[in-house]
Amino acid sequence: MFREVFEKYSWEDVLRDIYAKTAADVEHALNTRKRGLDDFMALISPAAAPYLEQMAQLSHRITQKRFGKTIQLYAPLYLSNECQNICTYCGFSLDNKLRRKTLTGMEMMQEVEYLKQQGFDHVLLVTGEANKTVGVDYLRNAIRMLRPHFANISIEVQPLDQEDYEQLIAEGLYAVLVYQETYHKDNYKQYHPKGKKSNFDYRLATPDRLGNAGIHKIGLGVLIGLEDWRADNFFTALHISYLERNFWQTKYSISFPRLRPAEGLIEPKVAISDKELVQLICAWRIYNEELELSISTRESALFRDHIIQLGATTISAGSRTNPGGYAVEPESLEQFSIDDDRTVAQVRDMIQHKGYKPVWKDWDRFETNQHISHAV
Secondary structure, eight states: OHHHHHTTOOHHHHHHHHHTOOHHHHHHHHHOSSOOHHHHHHHHSGGGGGGHHHHHHHHHHHHHHHHOSEEEEEEEEEOBOOOSOBOTTOTTOTTSOOOOOBOOHHHHHHHHHHHHHHTOOEEEEEOOSOTTTSSHHHHHHHHHHHTTTOSEEEEEOSOOOHHHHHHHHHHTOOEEEOOOBOOOHHHHHHHOOBSGGGOHHHHHTHHHHHHHHTOSEEEEOBOBTSSOHHHHHHHHHHHHHHHHHHOTTSEEEEEOOBOOOOTTOOOOSSOOOHHHHHHHHHHHHHHOTTOEEEEOTTSOHHHHHHHTTTTOOEEEOSOOOSTTTTTTOTTSOOSSOOSOOOOHHHHHHHHHHTTOEEEOSOOOHHHHHHHHHHHO
């Protein structure tokens, strides 16, 4: 279990080691052929800031070698805003007074029709954490309904037990995104004062349960703005390292959500600048060439236009963060405010203008092997 690895590290010691990194450590990380966690520490440290241009160039070369000039597109499909948790940063938090809505099967299909018209073949199903309303039975039925319409179905919902994941995988589930939000265990409770999400250890063990269930892909990440982003990303890298050793047949992705405005949420405790976020994304790409790096519409159009050339491989487009936001109830309360509000067609055109190819679904096994051999 990852918990056994996690408990060997102290947040304070990790933070001290990151800020103690020197220019020599950064240069070693940039020039070595095999990089480890200590090199990742150097690349996310303040000492790496003067090397950002060099990091960006290296990240660009690595990404093109591994993924070619392709950007995968996906759409989040919010099925419900009902939630039993109180989270201080989320618009769906139980203590926020908003009208709750869970899509019916008919409403789901209205959203599906809209997304298919836009060209999407990869959909991410998102709900609040409400087991009684949007539990395993609801999710299983949703996947069963949507499977004929999408080549790739992922979920971002409440953590589940291993047998629950096995049921959903049998229905056609491909990937699960589960964010720890922060690995700072001592402060985790203050952001999650009520609900099942307040159980730090159960959430921390979710990727283990997913790996044991045989999921194809696991997405990790932290909510940037809660705690020090450098320490949180080190622990994410530690988590990925553990998972890759123990569940080597599973693919992995990392997302970089920054705290965005939403109904009733807290202000970011720690800010990260655009330049620092670029440093972080490049550090991840240099550290691990195999990871998919995902950038959502939380980020600005300008930022997303540039980051696809520096390491990102997956982006959302035309996103709505409220249940029924595409076709059923476009004006209902969203989970958080998006920044890049361009249409799907505009994002597609931007990708092509940059000389990249928009990819609407994951490559199958044959296509992936062919693509890798050609890229290398």
